[in-house]
Amino acid sequence: MTAPTFSQIKAQVAAIRQKDADADVIGIRTQGRWTGDRLKQDGSEIYLIEQCDSPLTMRLALRESSHVCVDSPQEHLTIKVLLTNLDEPDLGDDILLRLAGRKLHYIKSWQIVKTLFRANSVDPRLIQATWIADFLMDRVPSGGYPAVSGGFLDAETVWFVLLSQGIGLMDHPPDLVAILKWSTSADNVEKLKSAPDIFCKSAIDWLISIAGSATKAVLNCALCSDRPDALPVGLALEVLFHSDVDRRLDKAIGKLEERYLGGVAIEPHAISRWNQDAVDCLQQFDSAQKLQLLQRADQILQEVGAEAFAYLSNTSPTGFEQRLTTLGRSLIETLKTKSLSLEPVSNAHKAVLAHNQAKTSQERRRLDRITMAIRLVRWLVNQGTAKPVGSLAEAISYHQTEGGFVDWARFSLRWSEKCRELAEAYTILFEQVTVLREQQALQFASLLQNWVEVGSTRKDVLPVENVLDTVVAPLASNAPVLVIVMDGMSVAACRELVADITAERRWVSLCQEGQSSSVAAGLAVIPSTTEVSRTSLLCGQLKQGKSADEKKGFAALPSLLAHCRSGSPPILFHKDALRESGEVLADIVRDAIVAPQNRVVGVVINAIDDYLSKGDQIDIQWSQDSIKVLSILLHVAKVSNRLVILLSDHGHILDEKTTKQSFEGGERWRLDDGQPQEGELRISGSRVVLPGSNALIAPWTERIRYRAKNNGYHGGISPQEMVVPIAVLGSSTIYPAGWVEAPIDTPLWWEEQIVPLGSIASLPITLDVSAQPPQPDFGPLFATKVEREEGISEQSSQWIINLLGSPIYKSRKKVAGRNVPGDDVLAKVLLTIDSSGGKIGLNALARIIGCPIARIHSLLTSIQRILNIDGYTVVSIDPAADTVQLDRFLLHQQFSLKGR
Numbered sequence: 001m002t003a004p005t006f007s008q009i010k011a012q013v014a015a016i017r018q019k020d021a022d023a024d025v026i027g028i029r030t031q032g033r034w035t036g037d038r039l040k041q042d043g044s045e046i047y048l049i050e051q052c053d054s055p056l057t058m059r060l061a062l063r064e065s066s067h068v069c070v071d072s073p074q075e076h077l078t079i080k081v082l083l084t085n086l087d088e089p090d091l092g093d094d095i096l097l098r099l100a101g102r103k104l105h106y107i108k109s110w111q112i113v114k115t116l117f118r119a120n121s122v123d124p125r126l127i128q129a130t131w132i133a134d135f136l137m138d139r140v141p142s143g144g145y146p147a148v149s150g151g152f153l154d155a156e157t158v159w160f161v162l163l164s165q166g167i168g169l170m171d172h173p174p175d176l177v178a179i180l181k182w183s184t185s186a187d188n189v190e191k192l193k194s195a196p197d198i199f200c201k202s203a204i205d206w207l208i209s210i211a212g213s214a215t216k217a218v219l220n221c222a223l224c225s226d227r228p229d230a231l232p233v234g235l236a237l238e239v240l241f242h243s244d245v246d247r248r249l250d251k252a253i254g255k256l257e258e259r260y261l262g263g264v265a266i267e268p269h270a271i272s273r274w275n276q277d278a279v280d281c282l283q284q285f286d287s288a289q290k291l292q293l294l295q296r297a298d299q300i301l302q303e304v305g306a307e308a309f310a311y312l313s314n315t316s317p318t319g320f321e322q323r324l325t326t327l328g329r330s331l332i333e334t335l336k337t338k339s340l341s342l343e344p345v346s347n348a349h350k351a352v353l354a355h356n357q358a359k360t361s362q363e364r365r366r367l368d369r370i371t372m373a374i375r376l377v378r379w380l381v382n383q384g385t386a387k388p389v390g391s392l393a394e395a396i397s398y399h400q401t402e403g404g405f406v407d408w409a410r411f412s413l414r415w416s417e418k419c420r421e422l423a424e425a426y427t428i429l430f431e432q433v434t435v436l437r438e439q440q441a442l443q444f445a446s447l448l449q450n451w452v453e454v455g456s457t458r459k460d461v462l463p464v465e466n467v468l469d470t471v472v473a474p475l476a477s478n479a480p481v482l483v484i485v486m487d488g489m490s491v492a493a494c495r496e497l498v499a500d501i502t503a504e505r506r507w508v509s510l511c512q513e514g515q516s517s518s519v520a521a522g523l524a525v526i527p528s529t530t531e532v533s534r535t536s537l538l539c540g541q542l543k544q545g546k547s548a549d550e551k552k553g554f555a556a557l558p559s560l561l562a563h564c565r566s567g568s569p570p571i572l573f574h575k576d577a578l579r580e581s582g583e584v585l586a587d588i589v590r591d592a593i594v595a596p597q598n599r600v601v602g603v604v605i606n607a608i609d610d611y612l613s614k615g616d617q618i619d620i621q622w623s624q625d626s627i628k629v630l631s632i633l634l635h636v637a638k639v640s641n642r643l644v645i646l647l648s649d650h651g652h653i654l655d656e657k658t659t660k661q662s663f664e665g666g667e668r669w670r671l672d673d674g675q676p677q678e679g680e681l682r683i684s685g686s687r688v689v690l691p692g693s694n695a696l697i698a699p700w701t702e703r704i705r706y707r708a709k710n711n712g713y714h715g716g717i718s719p720q721e722m723v724v725p726i727a728v729l730g731s732s733t734i735y736p737a738g739w740v741e742a743p744i745d746t747p748l749w750w751e752e753q754i755v756p757l758g759s760i761a762s763l764p765i766t767l768d769v770s771a772q773p774p775q776p777d778f779g780p781l782f783a784t785k786v787e788r789e790e791g792i793s794e795q796s797s798q799w800i801i802n803l804l805g806s807p808i809y810k811s812r813k814k815v816a817g818r819n820v821p822g823d824d825v826l827a828k829v830l831l832t833i834d835s836s837g838g839k840i841g842l843n844a845l846a847r848i849i850g851c852p853i854a855r856i857h858s859l860l861t862s863i864q865r866i867l868n869i870d871g872y873t874v875v876s877i878d879p880a881a882d883t884v885q886l887d888r889f890l891l892h893q894q895f896s897l898k899g900r
Contacts, residue, residue, distance in 0.1 A: 234278025
């Protein structure tokens with residue numbers, strides 16, 4: 001007979017002491033003889049184990065002292081265990097009386113386990129497996145097992161103990177994701193490999209029954225691989241079994257099955273489950289671990305000869321680079337052939353965005369550049385229909401509404417790109433766009449030259465020295481204002497900055513009624529330098545000066561003083577006054593903005609101008625975060641309920657292949673010698689402000705400079721330098737008289753999905769909105785009736801008519817609460833989304849329907865309350881992608897509409 005193990009003895013003792021905590025002499029009947037050490041220590045307990053083959057030896061053992069000397073400072077409990085093959089009748093009462101329970105105990109594995117778990121019964125699925133009971137007795141934790149609920153020891157509880165203690169699988173109950181995570185530890189896998197065959201086979205069978213049949217392939221991979229590769233193999237399966245490979249990877253599949261699966265083929269139903277759960281499991285690791293697993297999956301693809309197909313994977317880093325390569329090649333082909341079809345580029349871009357790596361913060365800037373590149377390609381395609389400008393006012397307007405966006409996108413391509421093909425595409429694209437922008441710059445400069453020479457005073461051009469009188473003063477009559485002068489801010493930088501400031505809807509762009517742009521424009525002084533243009537701006541007259549002159553002129557400007565209290569004139573702070581020791585914003589500035597008696601407060605920020613002069617090759621994005629003091633100023637202005645007017649004195653160009661020419665003057669202007677060179681114009685008139693001269697020569701091209709190399713320059717007569725952006729920002733819902741929220745004013749080519757208004761199918765009838773109850777105001781467009789547009793068939797919009805006439809729709813409007821949009825508004829929104837393929841960006845939608853972006857969310861929420869019945873999303877919004885989608889099929893089902 002087999003002798004009891006020490007673990008069985010411990011478990012038996014633990015079970016007895018669970019009922020009788022004072023039991024310290026225990027008799028156990030067993031046929032096998034104890035041949036182990038007489039003294040055993042387990043934690044704070046010492047076991048004195050005696051083999052007793054006769055009543056005499058048992059009496060001697062009982063008589064012997066239980067005190068045991070142990071070399072340890074801790075106190076120990078000594079338990080005397082008497083093992084015998086005798087029956088109780090063979091023992092005298094004197095012996096039984098001294099044993100725990102006055103009897104001999106029998107080692108019955110499941111009976112002991114029941115006691116250990118305080119269970120009355122055991123799951124029938126376990127009872128025949130005595131090895132499980134032995135395992136449980138072998139691994140009794142120091143504090144014992146927790147009591148089972150209801151007195152029933154079920155298989156799930158037992159297998160949690162077996163798997164957690166046996167192979168380190170801690171999840172309860174384990175699913176395939178948990179098993180895949182467990183498999184990434186070489187120690188865990190080795191425990192399974194070295195476990196007894198009966199444990200290994202039973203564990204696998206149990207896990208398959210709990211986690212599904214795909215578990216068999218995963219665990220087979222874990223057991224057959226030299227490395228813990230079950231998860232990376234699962235990631236690789238997306239490529240090997242992709243529907244697009246068309247049996248081209250059969251050889252690679254064979255290699256994978258031979259190397260990682262012991263030659264066993266993966267059952268088809270397990271492939272997608274294994275792959276999908278591997279992708280899900282990946283999200284549970286930190287960035288470094290995730291990268292290691294992804295790189296290992298790529299190595300596996302390389303080992304089996306499938307690396308060239310990695311682009312089929314949405315997780316493979318190699319595949320992501322391959323998708324970028326494809327996009328780069330598509331861009332190059334489109335640019336070189338001047339193709340009007342952007343479908344290959346669009347498809348390649350969508351493939352890049354579908355990759356998981358595109359969703360990481362590390363790739364955000366890289367993807368931003370891709371988006372900018374595609375926008376520029378669309379702009380190039382649209383140049384064939386561009387209208388030529390005929391006046392300086394039109395040239396300024398073009399730069400204000402379109403050219404600034406082009407420059408924003410164009411100069412984002414200057415920075416390094418790891419993908420060779422994409423970098424080459426950017427170089428080609430930058431040059432092609434720059435050629436056109438240079439042509440436009442020459443046209444602008446020529447119009448400027450004529451305008452200055454004739455001394456034009458037309459009101460369609462706003463000189464920078466009139467900005468305070470024309471824009472700031474009228475606003476100050478309505479509310480306190482904070483004027484922020486961003487020295488050197490171009491229209492492109494302003495567009496980027498305003499987009500960031502208004503992104504979270506804490507601030508909204510305002511424009512005058514009847515205007516459609518969130519950024520107005522003025523014209524800098526010549527030369528477009530700080531000494532001339534900023535001084536003229538802040539003094540309200542053409543003037544050259546310094547900071548002291550600006551402070552004095554700003555405080556004394558009559559148009560501003562007219563709206564200020566006596567003793568509280570306009571106050572202006574420059575760079576040296578903005579910051580105190582340890583503070584981003586000096587208290588004197590903060591207090592001035594907060595004080596209600598200060599109607600007009602001005603602040604000059606030199607961040608952009610400083611960036612140009614330092615020459616740092618930094619890929620900067622203009623935002624509140626990149627200009628630290630700006631976010632503080634905006635916060636103080638918001639709590640003080642001030643309007644913010646964001647101004648510039650002049651713009652700038654960035655250095656890109658500039659050539660230095662040696663002339664006397666400034667960075668981008670030189671003294672008049674009457675001999676302008678190629679790329680230059682001579683310009684003269686009252687707007688040229690130089691000591692003793694009203695004429696100079698300045699470059700219209702971006703390629704010329706006259707001083708040492710910097711990161712950027714100003715002083716020339718290009719539109720990037722001469723057009724001055726003006727943005728008005730409000731933080732409340734109460735706006736000055738004559739001012740409204742500005743609509744989305746991005747150019748058509750800026751948005752990914754644009755549906756021209758003329759192509760939107762409209763209602764073939766005029767809706768009678770006069771009989772409807774008052775509707776909420778979603779903007780000027782929605783006060784008009786939606787009528788059929790010329791060239792649009794009635795059939796194309798019949799589904800809208802059917803919807804609006806549906807009894808279900810009418811009942812939904814009644815229960816949708818207050819402020820539901822009118823039928824014409826809802827129709828316009830749905831037709832716009834539908835005409836864009838059922839999905840459109842929120843900015844594009846807001847732009848097309850003329851709704852301020854700040855209101856588009858509330859409008860769509862109102863529409864959802866009407867159309868989304870019982871949780872079915874006819875209209876859905878994706879906040880991450882900033883898109884809205886219409887499910888026409890579900891709409892027809894929910895509202896019982898006929899036809900499509």
